[in-house]
Amino acid sequence: MIRVMGMTTVGQIKEFDSIKDARKAKLHWMWTDFSKPSEREGKELSKTFSFHPLAIEDCVEKGYQRPKFDSYHQYIFLVLHHLTKDTYEAEEIDVFVNEKMIVTWHYDQLKMVDEIWQRMLSGDAAREEQNPIGLLHSILDITVDEYFPHVYGIEDVLNSIEERTDENSSHDLMDRLFDVRHDMQKLRRSLVPTRDLLYRLLNGSNVGLTRDQQLYFSDVYDHVIKLTEMLDSYREFSSDIRDNYISVSSDKMNNIMMTLTVITTIFMPLSFLAGLYGMNFVYIPELEFEYGYFVLLGVMSVIAIVMFIIFRKVGWLQFSRSKKKKRRRIFKR
Amino acid sequence: MIRVMGMTTVGQIKEFDSIKDARKAKLHWMWTDFSKPSEREGKELSKTFSFHPLAIEDCVEKGYQRPKFDSYHQYIFLVLHHLTKDTYEAEEIDVFVNEKMIVTWHYDQLKMVDEIWQRMLSGDAAREEQNPIGLLHSILDITVDEYFPHVYGIEDVLNSIEERTDENSSHDLMDRLFDVRHDMQKLRRSLVPTRDLLYRLLNGSNVGLTRDQQLYFSDVYDHVIKLTEMLDSYREFSSDIRDNYISVSSDKMNNIMMTLTVITTIFMPLSFLAGLYGMNFVYIPELEFEYGYFVLLGVMSVIAIVMFIIFRKVGWLQFSRSKKKKRRRIFKR
Amino acid sequence: MIRVMGMTTVGQIKEFDSIKDARKAKLHWMWTDFSKPSEREGKELSKTFSFHPLAIEDCVEKGYQRPKFDSYHQYIFLVLHHLTKDTYEAEEIDVFVNEKMIVTWHYDQLKMVDEIWQRMLSGDAAREEQNPIGLLHSILDITVDEYFPHVYGIEDVLNSIEERTDENSSHDLMDRLFDVRHDMQKLRRSLVPTRDLLYRLLNGSNVGLTRDQQLYFSDVYDHVIKLTEMLDSYREFSSDIRDNYISVSSDKMNNIMMTLTVITTIFMPLSFLAGLYGMNFVYIPELEFEYGYFVLLGVMSVIAIVMFIIFRKVGWLQFSRSKKKKRRRIFKR
């Protein structure tokens, strides 16, 4: 779908039936949105606008494209990553902007773009938003803000993993940790280039931002920095969980081996003694003592008790107990 | 609660009943403190002062906000993290400053702000403190200095963990280490952006600090660097403790397995022999020797002794002892 | 083989029989390609062109040469790495360029060079390609683009390894991981210097790129950055796989040891009891009870059941199960 809106010479925002109509209207500025463009509609992009073929190629190609900022002679071109709710997969949105026009291109239908579109037409949009740079800010702002719930969601998963580290459920936790680290990496892959893109947008000279517009983009930049710092924290936290798991696991192994060793060390000598007096030699004097059996039981008890005391002293009978822990929250929300 | 003070034209510091009253007084400068502002009081901030809506948004939002420094046209805006005593949770304090006014905003009641307030009114404040930049310095200085006892506290915890690494109590130590590393990360998250904020305050051109004010802010900067370097040291120290724990733990496992192996290797052949002569074959010549039993006991003793000597030689009977250690202090206090 | 083409004064592209012929033709520009040069043909390079002996040495030497960009007075000199399909081994291609000429030198026959050559002669080449800088761009563009299938191939290998981590096939996976990491390192070794080379080509002042040419080289630069970021992602992913494998492996060990300990702990006391009543003492009262045997069987059952309940409670009888997982794709293609 291609849709067009613009601000008329009398400062009113109006939707147009086609790019051609809009052009006739001598607008202050024009917004063209390519939403899930069909192949035929897609060709409109290169025909109607004289954008550089390289930028058009970046739009039309469906493969993975990292967020970036390219500065062409008459306009700037941005590739952004909008977050898909459940898979952390990036939905690409490409934007061409100068003072007179904004063109947005996205193969996925994006609710946020629809909402901005409605807001503009219904007159609910703020003054500052009613121009191409303002619209770019809105798109960037919402794109970035929609990362927050997902990033907080990662914290929740990490906390629930951490809480259960001492349990016996074991390795499945590590598998979940592995998956959540994978998701964090995906988010980083979108956020870090977005941060750089914003930095260049703010500091690159050839984008004519007013002092006030700069403040608004700074605010978005600030949020991206916060997001990347949160991810860095989570990354470190998740590493610590893994290291902790390894120590829990090795501790468990130690307990198991201690049990095995204690049992073996106590019963092996006793079983040997029992075996000794089960032999069929013609002459084994002890067997003929009337109370030999009871003496042996006594000796066996002494051996068992002594062994037990030694193990107690060496500390092999004092198993570690895991404690209950309380849930924690890493970042205020 | 909103409270206002200012310096009158005759150089006297006076408290006022309302912002309105203060404005009438044509003050040299004015300090407005929003302490635990109610929603109604909060609205005063945007109504009375013409601050930028983005800065106001940063104040009013209760979510996590990282320490930062924003430079607006007529004033600078800072977000600081005051440390909560027990949870290492950051209490946000937001500050607007220029030469004529300072506005502080905090949702938590902060003893340090109350103390500065009293000091100003009682006349105990130093000359250099009696202006907005001086007050900003005091707030920063105290905020940073209050991190020290907590950071030293972390060292104490680390030392007490390190001292007990050789004990059998084991895994709980690693759990404490995990928690203290978590706390260190929290502190880092507040201190590192604070360091950057101070760097920009000192080197950013548009803040008009006098040469002497610069020295005072440098002193705070110096303390933040010291704090972050201490945390870096502790981080490395805590990693070393963990690595050491792993070696202690694997050593313990080795000792356990050696015991198991020694016992098994000695008694298995002996038990086998006993079992052999417990068999009921019709013709086992050894059983009929008069002193067969005693000969076997001799053979068994020889086997046991030889085994023992071999283990001694291989070094499996020379268990490692952990030594007492002395407490250490990492940083002079 | 040495082949020469150039653009005549009437703007037509023509192939020539020898460098000498081409020189006579007073061309706009000339492309000389040394493809698998024989030693005799190789000498042509230093005889015909007055290139710096150091650059010529870099061409002629067959040892490993890292991608680089050298700026000589009258021309620039580049060393590029073209990827061999199966071994990830780099095939070196050396390029001399200025506005009037391009010289390519490669010891391996390169299909991509042949294709560009044909395209130029057949007239299918774009306008922008028909000059030395344009040709340099084509070579760089194709060289870089040919890395993509290989890099995606690495992702496939990593995914197939990750999917099988829980299986018992075990260590061979780690060996494959080791090999794939080795391949990633090889790719990095070619891509990182290529990225730097492109950065310097774009930002170095003495290469006279037009604004439009700069855009085209930027596009290649963008692709190299994407490739190196992908490799970084894979590197981290592969580290996580290894860490995960270690936890899987240690979990397996725990299960094995638990089994051993449970079996040993249950049967050792039972065997001891059986041994006890297999002794041949003259007077063992229990042996003479009519139902002594059945009483003992009862006692043994109680011991086994109690042991079983204890192990159940301690959690040593609740083995972890690995779950099926779904294949994932890291980057859109």
Add this chain to the structure above:
Amino acid sequence: MIRVMGMTTVGQIKEFDSIKDARKAKLHWMWTDFSKPSEREGKELSKTFSFHPLAIEDCVEKGYQRPKFDSYHQYIFLVLHHLTKDTYEAEEIDVFVNEKMIVTWHYDQLKMVDEIWQRMLSGDAAREEQNPIGLLHSILDITVDEYFPHVYGIEDVLNSIEERTDENSSHDLMDRLFDVRHDMQKLRRSLVPTRDLLYRLLNGSNVGLTRDQQLYFSDVYDHVIKLTEMLDSYREFSSDIRDNYISVSSDKMNNIMMTLTVITTIFMPLSFLAGLYGMNFVYIPELEFEYGYFVLLGVMSVIAIVMFIIFRKVGWLQFSRSKKKKRRRIFKR
């Protein structure tokens, strides 16, 4: 103790009874040394010299202070760390310098200061040393040079640990390694800020060093770089030792477990067979064969030998031997 010396107008170096006397003498320059100042003497610092209160605070406070360089209007202020022989604890020495005076302040008595003092009075001091900047160089030079024996001492400890890694003494080595890493961290904590301090001293514009003085400070800077590079080397070396220890330790565990498994696997079937023919069934035909016992002994021998051959083939009977190693030296001395 406070002591004062200075260069008189006739170019002679003289000691004075008090700061007051020295001031009267209209000296070229004056050196005031506060050595272990009493509280009363300490007050002299703020009374007599008009130093900035922040610098004075840094002197008077006894807590940990990192090496730093502060540039005040009329003088520079340095905090240095002199190394305590045995604990690697830093002894702070604070220095104020300009062309006309040098003031040194230290709570510990420092032999090196006493020696410089004597050298100056005895006339043994070099020409270039006879001024405040020259004295600052001497203090820095000696302070830095006194780190060398300690840093070399760390190398000796690391080598002696590395040499004994294969021994059975085991974990105590890791404990020593832990301690030496702790000491290395202490040294780094002093040396890295000292390096930065020297860098700023050399490159900071407002310190008026002559070209020749710059060469002398460069020489000290060079030594600090050498020291920090040595520590970096040692750090890496110590990490490698730890990793090596882990492999030694796991190897040992493998050997122990192999022994256990070999013994168990050989004797368990044999013991089972012995137990089988120790049963009291009324009809066990084998028991009645005349040479049944000898046949069984034969069968048992075959089982044992076959097992042995299998273990040999699997490689479980080919224990690794540790080799003698030669001592190495990492840095020439």
Add this chain to the structure above:
Amino acid sequence: MIRVMGMTTVGQIKEFDSIKDARKAKLHWMWTDFSKPSEREGKELSKTFSFHPLAIEDCVEKGYQRPKFDSYHQYIFLVLHHLTKDTYEAEEIDVFVNEKMIVTWHYDQLKMVDEIWQRMLSGDAAREEQNPIGLLHSILDITVDEYFPHVYGIEDVLNSIEERTDENSSHDLMDRLFDVRHDMQKLRRSLVPTRDLLYRLLNGSNVGLTRDQQLYFSDVYDHVIKLTEMLDSYREFSSDIRDNYISVSSDKMNNIMMTLTVITTIFMPLSFLAGLYGMNFVYIPELEFEYGYFVLLGVMSVIAIVMFIIFRKVGWLQFSRSKKKKRRRIFKR
């Protein structure tokens, strides 16, 4: 030994008997080589040349000196590391250079210096080499090039270690890896400062290199970068080998433990049953059944087979096999 050569006013290169003689000859330039200088000859350095005492100190001291570049007023001073063939120990060579003279100083006799010396006298030296800067280039070029065979040698050692990782020889491999990493660190310690030295030589303003000389030094710089990148690759490769070894080793342990557990779990119940029917109770009905023994043998077989099937299913009887691998080469030579 001290030897002197220089270029006479007629452009001829001549050797002289002493520095004094050379000075008389009014040379274009002069090369003085101190090769294994005796103490007496050493004093010549400070007496004849007016070099700065700090530079002379760096020459005369025999301790470890890192490669560096110092710029004095009238000359530059370089410390270089020439590689000793077998121990990777650095042989220091110190060089003073300006347009009129070059002085080389080395305590070890260096074949490469002798060769350059002969080449100069025999007239085989290239035009560009026949001046102090050209000689400096030759020394640097050869010094750097002589690192290559050693660095390639490290690759060979790493490959031979990697190939044998799966073998049972085990820990000795890790010891060799430890040693080779140590050697790599030694090489890095010489190469990294050499790289920095060359960077400063190329970019430092006060060394008057002609454009062509710059190209020649760039070529050396390029080689040092290649060497350091190779070392970085090897470092990572060696880390991967170690990680791989750990997984191989833990896999082996798993196999050992599985064997132990399988054997124990099969034979313990069987031995228990045998023990049970070896008891001497007066009334054990099973013992009196005519075919009780054969029934029991059947039951035992069933138990053993069931166990075996369970282990097969759990995967504990499917040991991993290591595969043959092919030798690889990391860098083309």
